[in-house]
Amino acid sequence: MSSSARPARSGALVRFASPLVLVAVMWAIQILDVILPGSFTGFGLRSWDLGSLQGLVLGPLLHSGWAHLIANSLPLLVLGCLIAIEGAGRFWMVTAVTAIVGGAGTWLFSAPGTLTVGASVLVFGYFAYVVVRVFSPRPIAHRIAHALIAVIVIVLYGGSMLAGIVGVGPGVSWQAHLCGAIGGGVAALAGARRGRGQGERSA
Numbered sequence: 001m002s003s004s005a006r007p008a009r010s011g012a013l014v015r016f017a018s019p020l021v022l023v024a025v026m027w028a029i030q031i032l033d034v035i036l037p038g039s040f041t042g043f044g045l046r047s048w049d050l051g052s053l054q055g056l057v058l059g060p061l062l063h064s065g066w067a068h069l070i071a072n073s074l075p076l077l078v079l080g081c082l083i084a085i086e087g088a089g090r091f092w093m094v095t096a097v098t099a100i101v102g103g104a105g106t107w108l109f110s111a112p113g114t115l116t117v118g119a120s121v122l123v124f125g126y127f128a129y130v131v132v133r134v135f136s137p138r139p140i141a142h143r144i145a146h147a148l149i150a151v152i153v154i155v156l157y158g159g160s161m162l163a164g165i166v167g168v169g170p171g172v173s174w175q176a177h178l179c180g181a182i183g184g185g186v187a188a189l190a191g192a193r194r195g196r197g198q199g200e201r202s203a
Contacts, residue, residue, distance in 0.1 A: 006094070007066075009129050014088060015084045015085065015087060015088055015091070016081050016084055017088070018080070018084050018088045018091045018092060019077055019080030019081050019083075019084055019091065020074065020077070022076070022080065022095070023073050023076055023077055023080075024203065025070060025105060026063065026072075026110065026119060027069065027073075029061055029062060030063055030066065030069050033062075035097045039060050040062050041063075041064060041115065041117050042060065042115075043055065043058045043059075043134045044059045044062050044115050044116055044117035044153065045058075045059040045103055045105065045106060045115070045116045045117070046108055046113060046114065046116075047108070047110035047111060047112055047113060047114045047115075047116070048107065048108075048112035049112075049113070050092050050115065050168050052107075052181055053107075054106075055103065055116070056099060056104065056107075057099065058099055059099075059103060059118070059121070059123055060099055060103075060117075060119045060122050061118055061119070062107065062117040062118070063102035063117060063118055063119070064117060064118070066190050066192030068118055069119075072118060072119040072120055073119075075123045075126075075127075075157060076119050076122060076126070077121050078096075079123060079127055079128055079130060079153065079157075080128035080167035081122075082126075082130055082149060082153070082203075083126055083129060083130065085192075086162060090191065093110075093190075093191070094120060094125065094126065094129050094184065094187040094191070095139075095185075095189065096186075097125075097127075097183055097184075097187035097190065098121065098122055098125030098126070098129070098180055098183035098184050098185055098187055099121065099125075099183070099187050100183070101125075101179065101180075101182060101183030101187075102121040102122075102124070102176060102179040102180035102181075102182070102183040102184075103179075104123055104173055104179070105120065105175065105178070105179025105182060105183075106121065106173060106175045106176040106179050106180075109175045109179070110173060110175045110176075114173070116173045116175075116176050118173075118176070120164065120173075120176060120177060120180065121176045121177070121180035121183075122180060123177070123180070124164065124176075124178070124181040124184065125180040125181060125183045125187065126183040127157055127161050127181065127184065128182070128183075128184030128185045128188070129148060129184035129185070129187050129188045130146075130150055130153050130186045131153065132144045132146060132184070132188035132189065133146050133150070133151045133188045133191070134147045135188075136191065156163075158189065161177075161181070164177040165177050165178050165181070
């Protein structure tokens with residue numbers, strides 16, 4: 001193996017480690033929630049309750065059960081890795097913006113007292129980021145690559161994303177899904193503006 005291949009491989013591992021670590025933390029929390037007495041879901045985001053604002057950070061890490069966690073894990077990994085291609089810093093920036101914007105919107109627009117947990121706020125945010133990123137002012141080759149990725153993502157997840165906003169069943173927060181998507185869009189626009197400030201040029 002050439003010396004140049006080793007840094008490239010280690011760089012990829014560092015980038016993709018971020019979404020893997022995030023999902024691993026969620027699984028570890030769920031295991032502890034099963035083993036320990038009580039339930040961690042009480043630390044989620046409770047709408048219109050100023051005492052539950054820790055749920056902006058903790059809410060996406062908590063799940064109502066194994067089925068809930070399993071349903072979120074695969075799309076979180078797939079979409080998260082697509083963002084992590086741009087670097088670990090970009091992945092955590094998108095995660096933070098999505099959690100804050102998505103959580104704040106959920107807190108504000110859900111019925112008072114509604115408790116919301118789950119990583120779907122991040123899943124919808126990552127989806128929106130990948131799609132909106134197509135319109136960032138980058139070199140044409142980059143935009144074409146992002147467009148191809150976005151098309152694949154829309155084909156794979158677009159239907160379920162739309163259903164998660166307009167066709168949700170009882171006990172599912174469309175507010176978290178919609179506001180998470182808005183957060184991902186905000187992160188994409190913020191990333192594009194930052195890129196212009198650092199000298200990104202479009203062809």
